[in-house]
Amino acid sequence: xxxxxxxxxxxxxxxxxxxxxxxxxxxxxxxxxxxxxxxxxxxxxxxxxxxxxxxxxxxxxxxxxxxxxxxxxxxxxxxxxxxxxxxxxxxxxxxxxxxxxxxxxxxxxxxxxxxxxxxxxxxxxxxxxxxxxxxxxxxxxxxxxxxxxxxxxxxxxxxxxxxxxxxxxxxxxxxxxxxxxxxxxxxxxxxxxxxxxxxxxxxxxxxxxxxxxxxxxxxxxxxxxxxxxxxxxxxxxxxxxxxxxxxxxxxxxxxxxxxxxxxxxxxxxxxxxxxxxxxxxxxxxxxxxxxxxxxxxxxxxxxxxxxxxxxxxxxxxxxxxxxxxxxxxxxxxxxxxxxxxxxxxxx
Amino acid sequence: xxxxxxxxxxxxxxxxxxxxxxxxxxxxxxxxxxxxxxxxxxxxxxxxxxxxxxxxxxxxxxxxxxxxxxxxxxxxxxxxxxxxxxxxxxxxxxxxxxxxxxxxxxxxxxxxxxxxxxxxxxxxxxxxxxxxxxxxxxxxxxxxxxxxxxxxxxxxxxxxxxxxxxxxxxxxxxxxxxxxxxxxxxxxxxxxxxxxxxxxxxxxxxxxxxxxxxxxxxxxxxxxxxxxxxxxxxxxxxxxxxxxxxxxxxxxxxxxxxxxxxxxxxxxxxxxxxxxxxxxxxxxxxxxxxxxxxxxxxxxxxxxxxxxxxxxxxxxxxxxxxxxxxxxxxxxxxxxxxxxxxxxxxxxxxxxxxxxxxxxxxxxxxx
Numbered sequence: 003x004x005x006x007x008x009x010x011x012x013x014x015x016x017x018x019x020x021x022x023x024x025x026x027x028x029x030x031x032x033x034x035x036x037x038x039x040x041x042x043x044x045x046x047x048x049x050x051x052x053x054x055x056x057x058x059x060x061x062x063x064x065x066x067x068x069x070x071x072x073x074x075x076x077x078x079x080x081x082x083x084x085x086x087x088x089x090x091x092x093x094x095x096x097x098x099x100x101x102x103x104x105x106x107x108x109x110x111x112x113x114x115x116x117x118x119x120x121x122x123x124x125x126x127x128x129x130x131x132x133x134x135x136x137x138x139x140x141x142x143x144x145x146x147x148x149x150x151x152x153x154x155x156x157x158x159x160x161x162x163x164x165x166x167x168x169x170x171x172x173x174x175x176x177x178x179x180x181x182x183x184x185x186x187x188x189x190x191x192x193x194x195x196x197x198x199x200x201x202x203x204x205x206x207x208x209x210x211x212x213x214x215x216x217x218x219x220x221x222x223x224x225x226x227x228x229x230x231x232x233x234x235x236x237x238x239x240x241x242x243x244x245x246x247x248x249x250x251x252x253x254x255x256x257x258x259x260x261x262x263x264x265x266x267x268x269x270x271x272x273x274x275x276x277x278x279x280x281x282x283x284x285x286x287x288x289x290x291x292x293x294x295x296x297x298x299x300x301x302x303x304x305x306x307x308x309x310x311x312x313x314x315x316x317x318x319x320x321x322x323x324x325x326x327x328x329x330x331x332x333x334x335x336x337x338x339x340x341x342x343x344x345x346x347x348x349x
Numbered sequence: 350x351x352x353x354x355x356x357x358x359x360x361x362x363x364x365x366x367x368x369x370x371x372x373x374x375x376x377x378x379x380x381x382x383x384x385x386x387x388x389x390x391x392x393x394x395x396x397x398x399x400x401x402x403x404x405x406x407x408x409x410x411x412x413x414x415x416x417x418x419x420x421x422x423x424x425x426x427x428x429x430x431x432x433x434x435x436x437x438x439x440x441x442x443x444x445x446x447x448x449x450x451x452x453x454x455x456x457x458x459x460x461x462x463x464x465x466x467x468x469x470x471x472x473x474x475x476x477x478x479x480x481x482x483x484x485x486x487x488x489x490x491x492x493x494x495x496x497x498x499x500x501x502x503x504x505x506x507x508x509x510x511x512x513x514x515x516x517x518x519x520x521x522x523x524x525x526x527x528x529x530x531x532x533x534x535x536x537x538x539x540x541x542x543x544x545x546x547x548x549x550x551x552x553x554x555x556x557x558x559x560x561x562x563x564x565x566x567x568x569x570x571x572x573x574x575x576x577x578x579x580x581x582x583x584x585x586x587x588x589x590x591x592x593x594x595x596x597x598x599x600x601x602x603x604x605x606x607x608x609x610x611x612x613x614x615x616x617x618x619x620x621x622x623x624x625x626x627x628x629x630x631x632x633x634x635x636x637x638x639x640x641x642x643x644x645x646x647x648x649x650x651x652x653x654x655x656x657x658x659x660x661x662x663x664x665x666x667x668x669x670x671x672x673x674x675x676x677x678x679x680x681x682x683x684x685x686x687x688x689x690x691x692x693x694x695x696x697x698x699x700x701x702x703x704x705x706x707x708x709x710x711x712x713x714x715x716x
Contacts, residue, residue, distance in 0.1 A: 036702035038494065043702045044590040064700060068592065145410060145493050161410075229389045231415075231424075233646070235594035235700050251651045260610055260643045261425035262389070293596045293698035294389070294414075 005153045010058040010126060010193035014098060017124055017190060018053040021096050027122055028077040030096035031066050032056040039149040040134045044069060058098070058193075059151055060132040060169065063290035066097055067106035067241035071115045094120045098192065100128035102176075102285035104185035105318025106241040109281050112325050115244055118187075125188025127196035130170065130177030131286070132156070135295050137172050141165060176286035176299055179204040186319060205307045207300060223268070229294040230267040232260075236298050237274055239291035242281050249273060275301035280309045280326035283318050350532055353539035354546060356521040357404065363524075363538055364400045364452065371450035371483065374420075375403045376413040388423075390415030391451070403453035403487065405517045411493025412455050412692045416602035420451065421462060421478045425641035428474065428609070432637040450483040456507035456514070457498045457690040459486050461602035463510035467684045468605065474642075483530055488516035495693030497706055499564035503690055506557045519546055566709055567687050575678045575712060579670070583711055588669035590701040595646035597695035597703070598672070603688045606652070608645040611638050647672050673708050 018030040034045035034055045042061045046069075047053040077093045099107060104123060110116040137146065137158060144160035151157075156167045170178075177183075179201045203209070211219060234250070237243045249257045250270055258273070259266035275298070282302040289299045309315050312335050315326040355363065367373055377392035377399075390413060394400065401407060462484065469475035489496070489505035498504060508514050512531035516523050523542060526532035542550055598604040614637050645652055648669075653662040662668050680688035689705065696704045 037704040037707060038696065038702065041702040046589055064592075069590075143409065147494055231389060231595075231599045232644075233595035233599045234649075235592070235596045238592040238594040239700055251649070259612060260608070261641060263425070291592070291594065291596075291700035293600060293700075 005151070006129065006193065007059045007151060011056065013192045014056050014058055014124065015053050017192060018047055018056055018096055019050040021122060022047060022053055023050045026094060027096040028093040029073060030056070031069055031073060032098045033058070033062045033066075036061075039146050040132070040137065046073065058126070060129070060156075060173070061134070063131045063134075063174070063287065064239055065103050065106055065241050065285045065287040066099065067103045067110060068239060068287065070095070070097065070107065070110065070121070070241075071244060074116060074120055092117075092120055094122055096122040096124060098124045098126055099185045099188065100126055101180065101182040101184050101186060101198070102128075102283040103241075104187050105182065105283040106285060108187060108318040108321045109283070109325070110241065111321050118321070122190070123185065123188045124190050124192045125185030126192045127184040127194065128177070128180075129196070130173035130180070130183070130199075131290075132169065132172050133174040133290070136174075137167065140167055140172060174286045174290065175207060175297070176284045176289070176303075179207070179303075180284070182316075182319070187321070205303070208304050208307050211300065211304070224264060226297055226300070227267050227271050228264075230262060230271065230296055231294060232262050232267065232270065233293065235291040235293060236288035236296075239287040240278070241285075241287070242278050243274075249277075271298055271301060274298075275305060278302045279305040280313075280315065281317050282306055350526040350528075351535060352523055352525045352542055352550070353535055354518065354521055354523055354542050355539045359539060360404065360515070360522050360524070361397060361400050363535075364403075365397065367450050367534065368395055371448050373450050373452060375399060375452045376408075388419040391417065391420070394452070400452075405487040405490065405515055405522065408453055408487055410489070410491045411496055412457060412694060413453070414694075415600065416458050416461065416692065416694065417451055417454060417484075418461070418602050418605075420449065420482055421465065421475060422605060422607065422644065423478070425643035426474060428640045428642055430637055430639045448481045448483065450485060452485050454484050454486045454511065455489060455692070456486055456505060456509070456511070457496075457503050457692040458602050459484050459510035460498075460503050460507055460690045461510070461692075464603055464684070464686055464688060464690070465605050483512045483534070484510060486511040486514045488514055490517060493693065495696045496691060497693060498691035499561040500566045500706065500709065501687045501689045501691040502561075502565050502567045504557050504561035506554060507561075518542075518550055523550055566713070567681065569713055570677050570687065570709065571681055573713060575674065578712060578715060579674075581715060583715055584666050584670040587703065587708065587711075588666040591648075591665050591669050591703060592701060593648050593650070593665045593668060594700065595644075595648050596698050596700065598646040598648055599644055600694040600698055602692060602694075603676070603690060604646070606645050606647060607642045609640065609642045611640050613638050647675070669703075673705070673712075676705075677709065677712065
């Protein structure tokens with residue numbers, strides 16, 4: 003039986019393999035199977051044989067754009083720090099991209115982190131990736147030993163018992179509120195092209211938090227980040243985080259304390275989120291990478307909502323436009339400066 | 350040392366009695382607070398229902414989400430406090446608070462305490478934390494898919510690092526005293542194992558030990574010249590997907606690296622946390638400083654960055670290699686055992702599914 007994932011996997015392998023065979027790209031970035039149920043590994047295929055290891059399923063939760071700047075650099079011919087770049091075009095890399103990943107590639111292009119002309123993007127329609135933590139919860143925390151994916155169901159084996167779950171019911175929050183699920187920039191299409199999903203209310207989670215009083219919100223936030231171990235998986239899984247020295251690592255001046263005490267963890271999460279304003283595509287890699295199950299994505303989602311409502315912008319939709327936070331227009335709303343309480347809505 | 354047999358009711362009563370002399374901790378979902386440290390995933394317990402949850406036949410299979418590492422390496426740990434007027438401040442944080450007893454500790458986690466104590470043999474802070482902690486373990490009847498303690502020299506019924514090990518036996522539980530302290534805690538409770546139970550207990554222990562010995566990869570790893578693989582391509586392949594976060598090292602019970610900083614504390618009158626020592630109720634009111642040590646990770650570029658700007662482990666390939674070589678080569682060279690207890694947390698939580706079991710297999714397979 004050929005389900006959507008199998009079709010995409012086959013097409014992807016064939017496409018990556020042909021690119022590598024013809025020498026059009028030196029590397030193709032995708033996912034390979036992981037060693038545990040519900041895991042995948044970001045994987046760089048360098049030969050047509052490697053390309054046969056590529057897979058597509060509902061557990062491709064990391065954002066591949068995150069690897070692109072380093073990958074492109076790694077396939078350049080070696081040269082010393084002061085040597086000029088070689089003549090002629092530099093080698094290319096192929097990559098598979100969903101809506102959000104492709105939007106991150108656009109942001110990376112806008113921020114001069116990747117050279118679009120060196121990428122061959124295989125666009126794909128994401129049907130939403132599965133949240134491993136939701137599956138565990140649906141199985142009452144039992145250990146999942148095997149999982150089989152069908153088009154609309156997951157057959158989960160946990161401690162000997164078999165349970166069928168509706169796939170959509172356990173997709174990630176960011177996927178459930180997604181409105182751009184198909185790649186926005188691509189050179190080739192893989193699998194069926196689906197219409198973008200129309201999430202009924204993409205900012206529902208944020209509106210619920212906005213309804214809280216300041217005290218309630220602080221309590222919610224404190225509870226949410228309570229178990230943060232400062233491993234920075236959220237930061238490192240994020241394609242927006244490429245600074246050579248992160249603000250948390252700066253020591254002169256030192257912006258943030260190093261412990262997991264509330265003040266330090268809170269500052270880390272708040273500053274990290276603000277750095278993503280107008281750039282975040284809500285790909286959910288931060289939450290998927292978090293070993294502690296912290297929903298830090300809600301912070302960036304709030305900023306996404308603000309940017310959308312105040313400036314009408316969505317990150318990564320148009321490479322020819324400047325990024326929201328790097329430009330200024332006279333008609334930009336500024337009511338929030340004078341009337342903090344009423345400044346939330348577009349004037 | 351004695352081994353006693355208790356039924357469920359007697360065992361619950363014994364656990365409850367320990368609450369009178371100890372702060373008793375067990376796995377939970379939140380962030381427990383201790384006078385000296387905050388511990389994620391382990392909380393103070395007192396109710397009967399909570400004790401019920403740590404019985405060997407009730408506790409979830411495999412290891413708990415987080416290890417017991419924060420009890421021994423608080424994040425952060427105050428090493429010393431001082432004030433601008435040179436007045437003595439509060440006592441060291443790790444001498445504060447009464448003795449702690451941790452329930453529901455898996456043999457792999459307990460073994461990590463024994464292993465960490467080797468490099469921290471002369472560290473007064475670690476020693477103080479260890480001296481005030483009693484570990485009561487539960488044997489594993491079942492392995493999780495990420496468990497591999499036998500490969501690292503441990504066993505599902507291992508006793509290293511524990512004061513008492515509780516295992517299911519017959520219709521009840523066997524409690525094995527492993528240290529003098531454990532022996533005292535069992536007191537005159539229960540009866541010794543009768544002949545049939547003792548035979549079963551001994552047989553099980555022997556068969557587990559035999560299995561563990563067979564599966565142990567330590568001799569083969571030590572027998573191999575791993576330094577010859579230092580420049581191998583395996584590290585490049587392995588590190589390609591690594592995002593260089595610290596999830597593996599921070600969840601790892603045997604990763605113990607730290608950094609030290611001085612933090613100035615602004616004194617807010619009336620604040621419960623007014624003093625640098627964090628204990629509250631301290632009389633000093635001059636601006637103060639606390640020197641903390643906090644978790645660091647060899648996965649972070651900053652870990653090895655020199656003041657000159659040079660970084661001897663400047664790429665993630667270097668860092669990934671160091672993490673595995675430290676666990677499987679450098680530590681064993683120095684202390685004999687692998688610096689890995691096979692708990693599998695790094696495998697379970699790695700965002701890109703780097704699996705140390707595969708690394709061990711690869712290291713043994715390549716020439």
